Amino acid sequence: MVETVTLYRAPTTPADADAIADWLRDRVDAEVQVRDRLLGSVDGADALAEALAAARVTDPYDRGTGNTMVGVVRYEERALSAPERAGGVVYDGRAVQHALNARLPGRRGLDHLHVPLVDRVLGTWGDHDGRWHKRVAVLGQPSLISVPGLYEAPAKPEAYYEEKSKHAMLTGDAPPREVLEADVEGDFLVADDPRTTDALKGYVLAAxxxxxxxxxxxxxxxxxxxxxxxxPGVVRAQLRAPEFCDRHAERYG
Known part of the structure; x- marks a missing residue:
């Protein structure tokens, strides 16, 4: 039985952890508290930087991960202290989860669930197709919710990829993301979307x-x-009525 949920802020993203916590308090029978960024407050930052370096996905079709060369570890150290400098890397979500589990503050039992909102892109390996898949959420202890994963993990409407391919055929280059987002009709979330906080609420409850x-x-x-x-499925599930299916409405509605 979960007695306490601790949600951690991701200050470099538009996700409002306090608003998510307020929403969660109305739906779970547990104390919900909010703390500052977990990646900026864990003990053993040097070891965590090396663990993040080891968790880097280096090839979308290679199960192996990691590059712990000195320069990469130094990059991860800088990104921990200055998160606005991080980006462009996918991490093995399970490896990051394991690294953070050993560094959680306070109680670590399942009665106290830790849910960090993170500013890193996380992935999990798909045994069924032999490739890495970006994820919004990696559930467990702690449950990691990737804010950039909300924009990058779910596939965009088909028209988005058709327009991208057409532009590449005409110019030889990939079009800027902003051009595609402006030209393609359809409901999908983009980086720094003002709907980010609302869209993440369901993932935190799922944790x-x-x-x-x-x-x-x-x-x-x-x-x-x-x-x-x-x-479009994310928009449908997270931002459209009804809020829950019948079974979960009985539990959380």
Whole structure:
């Protein structure tokens, strides 16, 4: 039984941890508290920097990860102290989860769930197709919620990729992201989207639900506990009515 949920801020992102916590308090029978950025407050920052370097995905089709050369570790150290300098890297979400679990403050049992909002892109390996997949959430202890993953992990509408391909054929270059986002019709989330906070609420609740029930996400595409694999599905599940399927409305509605 989850008695306490600690949510950690990601100050370099538009995600409002306090607003998410207020929403969560109305839906779970647990104390919900908010702390500052976990990646900026853990003990053993040098060891964490090396762990992050080792968790880097270096090839989307290679299960192996990591580059712990001195320069890479130094980059991770700088990114821990100045997160606005981080970006462009995908990390093995399970490896990051394992590294952070050993450094969690306070109680580490499942009665106290830690949910860091992180400013890193996380992925998990797919045994079914032999490649890495970006994720919004990596559930467990701690449950990691990737803010950039909200924009990058779920696939965008087909028109987005069609326009991207057409532009590349005409110019030989990939079009700037801003051009595609302006030209393509369809509802999808973009970097620094003002809907970020609302869209993340369901993922944070799903983290709590997973620890309580052992079930990862919901199969109903209209439920906020659904893990949509396409951007229109994220908008449908997180930003459109109804808020929950019947089963989860009874539990959280």
């Amino acid at each position: 709590t639900d997973f620890v309580e029930t052992g079930t990862a996400f919901c199969g109903d595409e209209d439920c906020r506990l659904h893990d949509a694999h396409r951007q």
